[in-house]
Amino acid sequence: MIRNRLCLPALLAALFLIPLSAPGVSAAPAAKEPEIKLDAPPISKVLRIAVLPLVNATAEIDADKIMGDVLQERFAETDHDKFTFLLPSDVERVLSDANALDRAFQVTDRWSKNGGLDTTAVRGLDSLLVADAVLCIKITEWETKRAHNVSEGQSSTTIGLHFALFGIRDKKKMWTKEVREQRLAREIDVTNSSVGYDETGRIQTPGANEPPRVEAVASDLVREALKKFPNK
Secondary structure, three states, X not given: OHXXXXXXXXXXXXXXXXXXXXXOOOOOOOOOOOOOOOOOOOOOOOEEEEEOOOEEOOOOOOHHHHHHHHHHHHHOOOOOOOEEEEOHHHHHHHHHHOOOHHHHHHHHHHHHHHOOOOHHHHOOHHXXXXXXXXXEEEEEEEEEEOOOEHHXXXXXXXXXXXXXXXXXXXXXXXXXXXXXXXXEOOOOOOOOOOOOEOOOOEEOOOOOOOOOOHHHHHHHHHHHHOOOOOOO
């Protein structure tokens, strides 16, 4: 009996010292932690575009102001997951505060004259404007013509625009587009008694044969230009 009591503790100790890999001894499988799958957030790159002050190459002094309102409306329709636009008025304000507005005019002046980018003037605008690219816009035509006589035909509105997008860091041209339209007013029916004209054919009815509104023509042109932006 005494011998059995002495052997029992030694036997238990020996059992605990047996390696788990020993023949005939199998280890209980470790409990697996539940696998957690994390959905990777989509990689989104929004192109931040600073629209530089417009180049008005026409005789219409209000053309750039009207275009500023048109651009704001049309840019609001673009995909905000792809593009954000800093309007010309905001660009002027930011650069004026930084005493760097002249650099924007140097960029647009060089581009307007030869289609190239002033790489010196554009350097650093990405930091000042928090932008990836600059958009240059030139108003090449802006004319309304009203026919005062039935023999002159229809009144018309003609607008031409030139766009160019440049990357600020790589200085490369990313996109360019030229659009133009001459839109005619509705033709006057001389047999219609609602439109009066004298014996010389001069139209007497106020508002008759008005040229199409410049805002409408410009708006449609910008929308057309931006359809495949920034692809050619």
